[in-house]
C-alpha cells in the first residue's frame with residue numbers, strides 16, 4: 001500500500017490534486033516537468049509512495065529506489081536525450097538545498113554540462 005502525506009506537494013501531484021506537466025507515469029513513479037527548470041530538459045521523478053528524502057530510504061524501499069532509476073532511462077528516451085546524455089541528481093538535506101521533502105530525482109539534460117557541478 002502506498003503511503004500518502006496530505007501536506008506533501010508531490011503527494012498531491014501524484015493524486016492529480018495539483019496540476020503538473022506529467023511526461024511519464026506507471027504504478028510506481030510519476031515524472032513531471034520541474035516548474036523552475038535549470039536546463040532545457042528538467043524533469044522530476046518521484047515515487048508514488050511518500051518517502052521524505054534519500055536519507056530516509058530503508059532496505060524495504062529497495063524496489064522503489066530501483067523503479068526511480070529504471071524510470072530515468074525511459075524518461076530520457078521520451079525527452080530525446082538518451083543518446084546525448086543527462087544527469088540524475090538527488091538533493092538530500094540542507095547542504096544540498098532539498099526544498100521538497102518527498103524523494104525525487106532531478107533528470108537534467110539538453111545541454112553540455114560541467115563537472116564538478118559547483119563553481
Ligand code: AMP
Nearest residue numbers: 020033034035036091097098099100101
Ligand atoms: P529540491 O530542491 O531538490 O527539493 O527540488 C525541488 C524541485 O521541485 C525544485 O526544482 C522546484 O522547482 C520543483 N517544484 C516545486 N514545486 C513544483 C511544482 N508544483 N511542480 C513542479 N516542480 C515543482
